[in-house]
Amino acid sequence: MAGITYEDFLDTSYEPADSELVCTFSVDPAADMDMAAAASRVASESSNGTWAELQVDGEITDLSATAFEIDGRRVQVAYPDSLFEAGNMAQILSCIAGNIMGMKAVDRIRLLDCEWPEALTASFPGPRFGSAVRESIFGAGDRPITATVPKPKVGLSTDQHVQVGYEAWTGGIDLLKDDENLTDQPFNPFRDRLIESFGARDRAEAETGEKKSYLINVTADTNTMLERVDMVAEEGGEYVMVDVITCGWAAVQTVRDQCEKHDLAIHAHRAMHAAFDRVPNHGVSMRVLAQVARLCGVDQLHTGTADLGKLENEDSRGINDWLASDLHGLRDVLPVASGGLHPGLVPELVDRLGTNICIQAGGGIHGHPDGTHAGAKALRQAVDATVAGVDLDEYAAEHPELETAIGKWGTE
Numbered sequence: 001m002a003g004i005t006y007e008d009f010l011d012t013s014y015e016p017a018d019s020e021l022v023c024t025f026s027v028d029p030a031a032d033m034d035m036a037a038a039a040s041r042v043a044s045e046s047s048n049g050t051w052a053e054l055q056v057d058g059e060i061t062d063l064s065a066t067a068f069e070i071d072g073r074r075v076q077v078a079y080p081d082s083l084f085e086a087g088n089m090a091q092i093l094s095c096i097a098g099n100i101m102g103m104k105a106v107d108r109i110r111l112l113d114c115e116w117p118e119a120l121t122a123s124f125p126g127p128r129f130g131s132a133v134r135e136s137i138f139g140a141g142d143r144p145i146t147a148t149v150p151k152p153k154v155g156l157s158t159d160q161h162v163q164v165g166y167e168a169w170t171g172g173i174d175l176l177k178d179d180e181n182l183t184d185q186p187f188n189p190f191r192d193r194l195i196e197s198f199g200a201r202d203r204a205e206a207e208t209g210e211k212k213s214y215l216i217n218v219t220a221d222t223n224t225m226l227e228r229v230d231m232v233a234e235e236g237g238e239y240v241m242v243d244v245i246t247c248g249w250a251a252v253q254t255v256r257d258q259c260e261k262h263d264l265a266i267h268a269h270r271a272m273h274a275a276f277d278r279v280p281n282h283g284v285s286m287r288v289l290a291q292v293a294r295l296c297g298v299d300q301l302h303t304g305t306a307d308l309g310k311l312e313n314e315d316s317r318g319i320n321d322w323l324a325s326d327l328h329g330l331r332d333v334l335p336v337a338s339g340g341l342h343p344g345l346v347p348e349l350v351d352r353l354g355t356n357i358c359i360q361a362g363g364g365i366h367g368h369p370d371g372t373h374a375g376a377k378a379l380r381q382a383v384d385a386t387v388a389g390v391d392l393d394e395y396a397a398e399h400p401e402l403e404t405a406i407g408k409w410g411t412e
């Protein structure tokens, strides 16, 4: 009887069934390996194979993946859906982005894209709200919503942090957001910040007549996150912020369930994504991380600035298009553009990414020469001008805060 060997996992005449998860990888084989040998090892080690030829007694469920297409460095692998536990993202990733990432058979391997079949997709909740938050919470119409993160990132006392939020909200910003490394430290405890910020939010709403909200960072061990989610709901919030990569997808799934109970939206920050997606031919693409985030059910997600601003980005436009595309009826996700943004960049940003986005600016608001309130006004003015189709310099002539921001940072 012939055993199961690596070669059994390659079949270029194979046509995947609709029920299968199809993954596209970029593969650089090891020096002593040709592409076919490397591709068959990828399919084997990510499904049911191993390095040794296996003799199996009796019938077993055939859970083998098949490498069915090789095109240059691009390899496509189909996985039978019974390989996966429904609704368990950790288990899925342990297959398709697990041990194969460190296999000696490949010098580099990157999971570029996944085509999610209907049944597996339906085993996840997807977003509770998605980009509808723009309208349902803020009544923002056709304009992007805006967010700001107080700077310095950490070190502001609760009172200082709340004051910065109040100035930003009353200047025209929709969302105050915690920075990723602010959670519950003695200089600014979570509970105090939550309660005082909501007080300032209420005052800002009364003053402006606009809806304001707060993305408080609940990121912690899962039990603590659940307590914080409950606290946010009890105190009258609409959102929580979760750093989804650092806390892990299993925790995100648990938080999503808790948010369902409370009708809360999830803002997903993605610190550490670059450890997976920055090296171009290795790791897991941001596109796939965004797919995972959507399945697990975040409502808004940082996806970059389409190369504007201070950070390296992978194809924000393509990722955002995917987040808006049909996925077996799952809701969409609102993309958040952030990282080195300032008012002068808004027209180009909207040109590249459209208006169904959240624009987040930290330094680009608080670094305004006249302070946070003026900075917030300038960002809102830039958004209003852009949506109205008015040239930014022309609008700035009538709006001094915007004029000062452009004078400081320009429009590039």
Ligand code: CAP
Binding pocket: 149, 151, 153, 179, 180, 269, 270, 271, 302, 303, 304, 305, 310, 311, 336, 337, 338, 339, 340, 341, 360, 361, 362, 363, 364
């Ligand atoms: C932006 C930011 C965000 C990054 C995250 C920061 O601040 O608060 O964490 O944008 O990156 O700390 O850098 P600035 P991404 O507005 O002052 O740059 O959105 O790419 O995930």
Ligand code: MG
Binding pocket: 149, 179, 180
């Ligand atoms: Mg930050």
